[in-house]
Amino acid sequence: MPVQVKRLLLVFAFFIAISVALIYFLTPKSFGEYGHYRGKALEEISSTEIKYVQMDDCAMCHDSIAELKNSGLHATLQCEVCHGPGFNHIEDYENNRMEIPNEGQFCMRCHIMNAASPKKVIKQIDAVEHAEGEDCITCHNPHQPWL
Amino acid sequence: MDKTQSLYEALSKVEGFIYPNEISLNWDMLIVMYPYITGLVAGAFILASLNRVFNIKALRPTYEISLLAALSFMLVATMPLIIHLGQPFRFYEMLVTPHFTSAMALFGFVYLWYLMVVLLLEIWFDYRYDMVIWSQQKKGLMKYVYKALTLWISDTSPESRKTDEKIGYFITVVGIPSAFLLHGYVGFIFGAIKANPWWSTVMMPVIFLFSAMVSGIALIMFIYMLVSYLRKQKIDMNALDTIGKYLFYILILDFTLESLDQIHRIYVADESFDILKILVHGKLFVTFFIIQIGIGTLIPLATLAYLQFKKPSDRVRKIIYATISIFVLVGIFYMRYNVVIGGQLFSKSFYGFTSYKANVLYDTDALLSLVLFIVPFFILAFLLWLLPPWKKIEH
Numbered sequence: 385m386p387v388q389v390k391r392l393l394l395v396f397a398f399f400i401a402i403s404v405a406l407i408y409f410l411t412p413k414s415f416g417e418y419g420h421y422r423g424k425a426l427e428e429i430s431s432t433e434i435k436y437v438q439m440d441d442c443a444m445c446h447d448s449i450a451e452l453k454n455s456g457l458h459a460t461l462q463c464e465v466c467h468g469p470g471f472n473h474i475e476d477y478e479n480n481r482m483e484i485p486n487e488g489q490f491c492m493r494c495h496i497m498n499a500a501s502p503k504k505v506i507k508q509i510d511a512v513e514h515a516e517g518e519d520c521i522t523c524h525n526p527h528q529p530w531l
Numbered sequence: 532m533d534k535t536q537s538l539y540e541a542l543s544k545v546e547g548f549i550y551p552n553e554i555s556l557n558w559d560m561l562i563v564m565y566p567y568i569t570g571l572v573a574g575a576f577i578l579a580s581l582n583r584v585f586n587i588k589a590l591r592p593t594y595e596i597s598l599l600a601a602l603s604f605m606l607v608a609t610m611p612l613i614i615h616l617g618q619p620f621r622f623y624e625m626l627v628t629p630h631f632t633s634a635m636a637l638f639g640f641v642y643l644w645y646l647m648v649v650l651l652l653e654i655w656f657d658y659r660y661d662m663v664i665w666s667q668q669k670k671g672l673m674k675y676v677y678k679a680l681t682l683w684i685s686d687t688s689p690e691s692r693k694t695d696e697k698i699g700y701f702i703t704v705v706g707i708p709s710a711f712l713l714h715g716y717v718g719f720i721f722g723a724i725k726a727n728p729w730w731s732t733v734m735m736p737v738i739f740l741f742s743a744m745v746s747g748i749a750l751i752m753f754i755y756m757l758v759s760y761l762r763k764q765k766i767d768m769n770a771l772d773t774i775g776k777y778l779f780y781i782l783i784l785d786f787t788l789e790s791l792d793q794i795h796r797i798y799v800a801d802e803s804f805d806i807l808k809i810l811v812h813g814k815l816f817v818t819f820f821i822i823q824i825g826i827g828t829l830i831p832l833a834t835l836a837y838l839q840f841k842k843p844s845d846r847v848r849k850i851i852y853a854t855i856s857i858f859v860l861v862g863i864f865y866m867r868y869n870v871v872i873g874g875q876l877f878s879k880s881f882y883g884f885t886s887y888k889a890n891v892l893y894d895t896d897a898l899l900s901l902v903l904f905i906v907p908f909f910i911l912a913f914l915l916w917l918l919p920p921w922k923k924i925e926h
Contacts (some may be wrong), residue, residue, distance in 0.1 A: 386694040410627045
């Protein structure tokens, strides 16, 4: 074998050895435990702070309001869409009160006139013409908004 | 109120109906640079192999320049991708935990193969004999630099040179499919995104490949003229005419393939056709019709066709070649721009558009892209200083 080929093979062997060592040291320990990812990632994700709960958890105490809401047009909305994250409230409801947004601006986040959003699904109004400065909740109950 | 304000600001960039995650582009100017730079590498290498494998002797003066230019651009080819990553320091994870069924995750290996096994080896075998001679001639630090580069082999026997020649030839033969793989692969990634009608076509790898060859050849044409000018050496007009001839042939093929793709799209006219039509006539009008097709393709094609029949004086031809190479380089850059940015400007609902504005002064992606295009020229200057092709000992 020519001398330059031999020397090159040596260099390549050196690079391959380094690569193998790097793969050995850099591959995370729990990699491949369950699939093509770090097994530890599951543990890390599940240990993050919980912020949100589900509608059913709210309904355990606020059953009448939940029933009212679920019988109408806002049935598919989670309570936390308007009231904010509820996990802390469930843990300690006296010290962690939920948000109760009263101002009309809040409703406008979804209901303002917008050519790009589907009118059949979300009712849209011209805020100035329709309410004339009044807050939405003066006439509408957010849990039963069609009234 | 901040949220509302930022929403209204975002909506001012939008026309018609668009899904929320489509407002800002995920792949910006850096991802335009990535296929552009890899294309230049593949094209420059293929021009070098025309001389070596297909034995086109007129291209001999550009052989080493092509290889070194390919290497200079290859060294920065991964940079746009790494900079664009949200977590750039995790890029090595792609290599230590390889995912063999993901085309995108395989880029590291395609790149390593091409850099280590093709480019570096070919340059090494081509320069080995000369580096041994230089290591004997030079003094001081440079002596040891060349010695290290030869891997401390000082064999200059005719047999060893024959071996260099043979292996170098073999590597170039392997290198041609590898260059096709490198750039065909980049096109494959875009072609494989089936949700995007502007990208999803099996023609994509082939189109990318031929446009890569066009841009690489134009680049070498430009660099060869620039290097000769800076060294105050006479340009080999025969070499330049031959490069021009191949640029002409491959430009015809490239234009034919791209036209075929567009004609097929127009004739089939599937549900995405209306939005694409508005796209190319609106937001992409200047970059697509005027720059890519007009300046980047039709003007060079017409001029090169003229040069195949009439030979103006050397001076005029030089000016024409310099202008055309820049036109082609700009045209291919905008071809990549039209693919990468164009494909993200329309909504998957086919009912609306977002917008993209690159500004070199204010946007980091555009500025970095410019830097990434300039850096290889400095690397090339260094490589030409370290391994000057004009000081090689002819066989």
